[in-house]
Amino acid sequence: MSAIVVIGGQWGDEGKGRVVDLLAEKAHIVARYSAGNNAGHTVINELGEFALHLVPAGIFYPDKVCVIGNGVVIDPPDLLKEIEDLESRGVSVRGRLFVSDRAHVLMPWHRLIDQLDEKLRGKGAIGTTGRGVGPAFVDKVARAGVRVADLIEPESFLQLLSFLIPYKNAVLEKLYDTPGLALEDVRAEYAEYGERLAPFVADTSVLVQDALAAGETVLLEGAQGALLDLDIGTYEFVTSSVPSSLAAGAAIGIGIGPTQIGTVLGVYKAYNTRVGNGPMPTELLDATGDMLREGGPRPEYGATTGRPRRCGWFDAVAARYSARANGLTAAALTRLDVLDRLPAIKVCTAYRVGGRVMATMPASSLDLARAEPVYQEFPGWNTDTSSVRRFEDLPAAAQSYVRYIQEALATPLCLVSVGPEREQAIRLKHII
Ligand code: IMP
16 A cells, blocks of 8 residues: 655645545544644534644544654654643543654754744744744754754753753853853753654654555645745745655655655645735635635634744635645645635636746745736635535536636646534545
């Protein structure tokens, strides 16, 4: 059996957690392979509402193995809090949640530097989640990171800190004019986290490879979205994950080869949202934008920071661009029901930049910032779709809209969601 990757096709928050939660039923392992606790998945089930930042959404199925892969950055206090919250609400975690010994650890200076750096950038601020994830990936690439294997090994941890603390303190004091950190305080606090995390630590690539060799299904869940990717996203307003959250990053971030990935499923929202700064050609700063943000059963506020999401029409240029960059073999469309009450719905089919009409995304952030969307308008359906379970039961206008998006993505849709509950979905094709 090969692995299935689920990625976000826009700027994150497309509902990957919801799709993974549905697919997890048939998987043996559900794994995260990139990013850190900047990501946020909201899952609603019979136990209540959960905002997961590091633990894969498969955790709610008691027979699934969940893996946090080598490509993820772990924030130990946050991960431990998430584990405690799950356990206190009746979700078993021990013996089926495994954290890669090669994953990097988010250290206290990363969060500090993230926030100080945003201030230093002034008008050029990225609008990060402030969790420290960017600086942690910078340190990974700069070969100045701490890995889980070091965190749980007291001697190796002390040795690393003896080098890193004076180094990072110089940066904090000289560049950011901020007091440095005391080695012993950091060591004591993080050594305790290390002890508590040790039972979860494993060489997770072996776990995943063994499962694949045994014919099991492995579900790899991406974080954020393709348009926030360091390479193909709207640079510099992107996230810093290495490997990226694109489908191609999944193999690296979990420790398998690209030939072991068989299915790439892209998740798209029926409109667009973005949190943080950076260009978003279809953004609506009017009552329709407010309606998209507030009109659905789950208003559009960031799962990690609570920031209001910027909302706008579906951008088919960006969607096609990300579908191709990920080599999608299937797609899911979420939150169709949020459009139920709109009299008309627009889709951006091209950008007008200066005198040119562009059918793909420009690399220059200035060009993207001044891109004017060329819209195609669709009639609304003014019907509640939240209880629809079969495509043919959708109003004709909604069917046309969904078909149009499928054509724009040039990828078969396997699922359309019409509400936040697990069963509020129209399944078009089974991919597992
Ligand atoms: P960072 O990942 O915290 O460095 O933030 C970089 C950019 O990515 C900012 O625009 C964030 O708002 C955005 N971002 C990071 N994680 C997520 C996510 O899970 N969903 C949506 N946007 C995100």
